Amino acid sequence: MSNLTLIERARVMRMAMAQVRRRSVAGLLGSPLLRWRYGAPIAEALTMVPQELRLADPSFHSEIAQGQFGLARTPAYVGNGSPYDITPPNDGWARELHGFGWLRHLTSAASDDATAKARVLVKEWIGYGEARHDVAWQPDVTGRRIISWLSNAGLLLENVDESFFDRTSESLVDQLISLSAAWGTAPDGYPRLEALLGVVYGDFCIVGHEKHLAVSEARLAAELTRQVLPDGGHISRNSTVLLELMLDLLPLRQCYTSRKRKLPEGIDSAITRMSRMLRFMRLGDGTLARFNGVGATSLAELSTVLAYDQSAEPLSVEAADSHYVRLAHNRVVIIADIGEAPRLELAGQAHAGALSFELSAGEAPIFVNCGAPGPADLQCDAAARSTASHNTLGLGSKSSGRLLQDDMLERLVGGAPVRSSGAVVARVGTHEGSSTLSATHNGYVAEFGLSHARTIEIGVSADVIDGNDRLAGPGGTLRLARDVPFAIRFHLHPRCHCEAGNGDALVLSLTDGTQWQFTCQGASVSLERSLYYADPAGPAQTRQIVLRGACWGETDVSWRLERLA
Numbered sequence: 001m002s003n004l005t006l007i008e009r010a011r012v013m014r015m016a017m018a019q020v021r022r023r024s025v026a027g028l029l030g031s032p033l034l035r036w037r038y039g040a041p042i043a044e045a046l047t048m049v050p051q052e053l054r055l056a057d058p059s060f061h062s063e064i065a066q067g068q069f070g071l072a073r074t075p076a077y078v079g080n081g082s083p084y085d086i087t088p089p090n091d092g093w094a095r096e097l098h099g100f101g102w103l104r105h106l107t108s109a110a111s112d113d114a115t116a117k118a119r120v121l122v123k124e125w126i127g128y129g130e131a132r133h134d135v136a137w138q139p140d141v142t143g144r145r146i147i148s149w150l151s152n153a154g155l156l157l158e159n160v161d162e163s164f165f166d167r168t169s170e171s172l173v174d175q176l177i178s179l180s181a182a183w184g185t186a187p188d189g190y191p192r193l194e195a196l197l198g199v200v201y202g203d204f205c206i207v208g209h210e211k212h213l214a215v216s217e218a219r220l221a222a223e224l225t226r227q228v229l230p231d232g233g234h235i236s237r238n239s240t241v242l243l244e245l246m247l248d249l250l251p252l253r254q255c256y257t258s259r260k261r262k263l264p265e266g267i268d269s270a271i272t273r274m275s276r277m278l279r280f281m282r283l284g285d286g287t288l289a290r291f292n293g294v295g296a297t298s299l300a301e302l303s304t305v306l307a308y309d310q311s312a313e314p315l316s317v318e319a320a321d322s323h324y325v326r327l328a329h330n331r332v333v334i335i336a337d338i339g340e341a342p343r344l345e346l347a348g349q350a351h352a353g354a355l356s357f358e359l360s361a362g363e364a365p366i367f368v369n370c371g372a373p374g375p376a377d378l379q380c381d382a383a384a385r386s387t388a389s390h391n392t393l394g395l396g397s398k399s400s401g402r403l404l405q406d407d408m409l410e411r412l413v414g415g416a417p418v419r420s421s422g423a424v425v426a427r428v429g430t431h432e433g434s435s436t437l438s439a440t441h442n443g444y445v446a447e448f449g450l451s452h453a454r455t456i457e458i459g460v461s462a463d464v465i466d467g468n469d470r471l472a473g474p475g476g477t478l479r480l481a482r483d484v485p486f487a488i489r490f491h492l493h494p495r496c497h498c499e500a501g502n503g504d505a506l507v508l509s510l511t512d513g514t515q516w517q518f519t520c521q522g523a524s525v526s527l528e529r530s531l532y533y534a535d536p537a538g539p540a541q542t543r544q545i546v547l548r549g550a551c552w553g554e555t556d557v558s559w560r561l562e563r564l565a
Helices: 006-029 059-065 091-099 103-109 112-127 139-151 153-157 162-185 190-205 210-227 239-258 265-280 299-307 375-385 407-413
Strands: 324-329 332-337 357-361 364-367 393-395 401-403 418-420 424-431 434-441 451-458 464-472 479-491 497-500 506-509 515-521 524-532 540-553 555-563
Touching: 006 407, 059 103, 059 112, 091 139, 091 375, 103 112, 103 139, 103 153, 112 153, 112 162, 139 153, 139 162, 139 190, 153 162, 162 190, 162 210, 190 210, 190 239, 210 265, 239 265, 239 299, 265 299, 324 424, 324 434, 324 451, 332 434, 332 451, 393 451, 393 464, 464 540, 479 555, 540 555
Parallel strands: none
Antiparallel strands: 324 332, 332 357, 357 364, 393 479, 401 418, 424 434, 434 451, 451 464, 464 555, 479 540, 497 506, 506 515, 515 555, 524 540
């Protein structure tokens, strides 16, 4: 049942009508009468084969030989049949199947059998697989397929018979023509950029379509300027989007360099800004902080992307446009979320983690949010997005933001968006070398009349981190009619061991052999079970430190993390 307000319902209806208009225009532009506008109907030759930067796994071919077709971290058994014949285990699997990103695994296998298998699967898709699932022609999936076919053109088109070459080339151009008309129907955010990237790659690499490149690259530059904020963050506030974009934009930049063409400023500038933001959001162990849809980080892919960044510019303390803060002293890194959820169109993966933070010491992660689960574990998605899965305060078992359940809205944005319940105000100060974050959010004012204020202070040596969480009425002293329970959670990374110390203290042992002591005042301390959803192998068991109490109105809880050895 929908839980939207009247204003939100009206907004959803406007979104739906806009989508209908875009699809109508796309249908007209892609009709047989107007398809001639998009260039030659067959790819007679390619001017460039783009580089593939995504991680490749040669063992994928061996798995196929055994009847397995695992995609999106989801196993699927096809036996001797075709993957296009089985019912997809989930939407993520289907999208990866029809996006053909897995071709890079067969390319990396570098064997005649792998090459033959790739060509068989492409031929099957052209023959009937393309018609089996609607997902195959979603604009972002089509864009990914065009990029994948072009990036693996050596695997698909070298030394093949004329019939296969013609059928594959004709299909490639047919996809490009359809996408050139339909890219604007992709959902806002990364899907629209992925669709546009497919158009630009096609126009750049396929002979006969270069005359459309000026238009498509200008559209991509404009879209990147709109979606990539001045500080380099994405408008969805999801750092994983930055990594995915860079894995496509860096090879595109290399294509321009090889052809001695100037990369449009809007694209080049976005690459520079995103590189800086990826470094900003990185903890000491190399992973991206787990906020707003970030799950398991591919360290190899992130390292590859950042290797292209030659900037020696020091990182700032605050990403003012993306609303994140980074405090770094003596190899201790704290990254905190001081923002609201993005607008509804972009909040399909957003989390209710207001004022949550992550912390690492050296290369050892200590406090981490639970993160986003992979496609095979989407039953955990609602729990992972709740406030209780973040290192912050939860009041009365409620989240600081609410998941909006509405079928039409979820179809439009690709998931249940999070509605922020209140504004966030934050500032960062420095004094004698120490750094202090002070932030307040009003997510609980509407229901409880209380705002949550958090302060985190870290000194130059970073041997002591002091924190304070305060609940108070936004207008002054407040006395509730009944006590409301609260819980302040600190989720431990699975590799961080915790045990009881002296008194109520807890001792944390890190993988590098160092130990830290956690203490608090104003609440009872307990060590409880937790789940780390961002593990590459699926949800992993871990622990969480929980500070519990009952709030009658104004409440203060202080906590300290101190290095022992």
